[in-house]
């Protein structure tokens with residue numbers, strides 16, 4: 424059982440940070456690595472041609488370990504989820520007979536690419552919403568998604584958990600159904616990978632795209648994506664010299680190549696060497712792999728059980744434990760509660776959570792204690 428890890432961070436005393444789903448705080452070790460990376464550019468003669476590739480290579484191995492991917496070469500560096508999903512869209516043949524299924528109210532980066540298919544190719548985008556009623560909400564939502572997948576479905580795109588309230592989607596069943604109809608499964612892992620166990624070998628998604636600055640504890644503007652064999656011979660959205668065959672040979676760069684790097688390596692973002700950011704991301708991934716997502720779930724479950732009970736007792740609604748992650752959950756207000764007043768109280772008590780629509784999104788991590796969540800419950804129920 425993991426113990427509290429606050430000493431590994433420099434979070435200010437007197438405030439409560441329950442907002443990892445917004446952005447993780449910086450680990451001291453990652454900060455130190457970033458400063459070393461900055462200093463490295465003082466003397467560029469220490470940066471060799473080989474170094475342009477070594478950090479990304481290490482990065483994919485560390486991420487592969489986290490997601491249990493047997494082929495690290497399927498992993499590339501991306502600057503954002505929107506970029507990783509643009510690669511998916513670029514390689515998808517979609518016409519007016521097709522539909523694309525998205526769980527309702529996905530993060531916009533996982534909606535706009537598909538809406539473009541609707542506008543430009545007259546495909547249908549089906550946004551599958553949860554039931555209005557709160558009883559069996561997660562279960563019914565999952566059933567609705569499964570029922571919506573039909574032989575015209577080209578793609579199902581969703582997170583492992585919903586980004587506003589942590590509702591879990593049953594990726595195993597969704598994968599099964601997408602296989603039956605020949606649809607792709609693309610997962611936005613930004614709000615789960617790192618905190619919730621994810622196994623590429625068992626889910627076998629066609630693509631998994633993750634922002635790095637939340638549950639992976641990396642710097643902003645760097646994420647990671649995994650592409651399955653469907654994308655092996657595809658076209659990248661940009662023509663980076665680094666993604667061409669033999670680009671490691673700096674002497675021969677103007678022997679222009681028709682061939683890309685093999686498989687998914689063609690989808691690396693331009694300048695993926697990221698001399699400052701990549702070592703930071705590696706340091707962060709090492710820590711996350713050492714903690715282990717299953718242990719993070721256990722820890723978050725333990726510190727949140729009693730506070731959630733207190734909230735429910737006062738009429739707040741929180742999804743059933745079986746249908747949400749423990750690292751992230753939505754708190755819905757009882758009818759009499761005043762959202763604006765609650766917002767002010769949270770601010771006054773220096774409690775950082777996210778307000779997404781009508782939901783208070785609470786996202787604890789190992790730097791939090793049960794007391795942090797009890798304080799939140801007290802402020803909400805007062």
Ligand SMILES: Cc1ncc(COP(=O)(O)O)c(C=O)c1O
Nearest residue numbers: 503504505530532586613614634
């Ligand atoms: C589910 C999800 N996906 C993606 C992102 C970030 O997307 P992008 O990297 O395109 O800015 C967020 C940010 O909050 C998110 O919650």
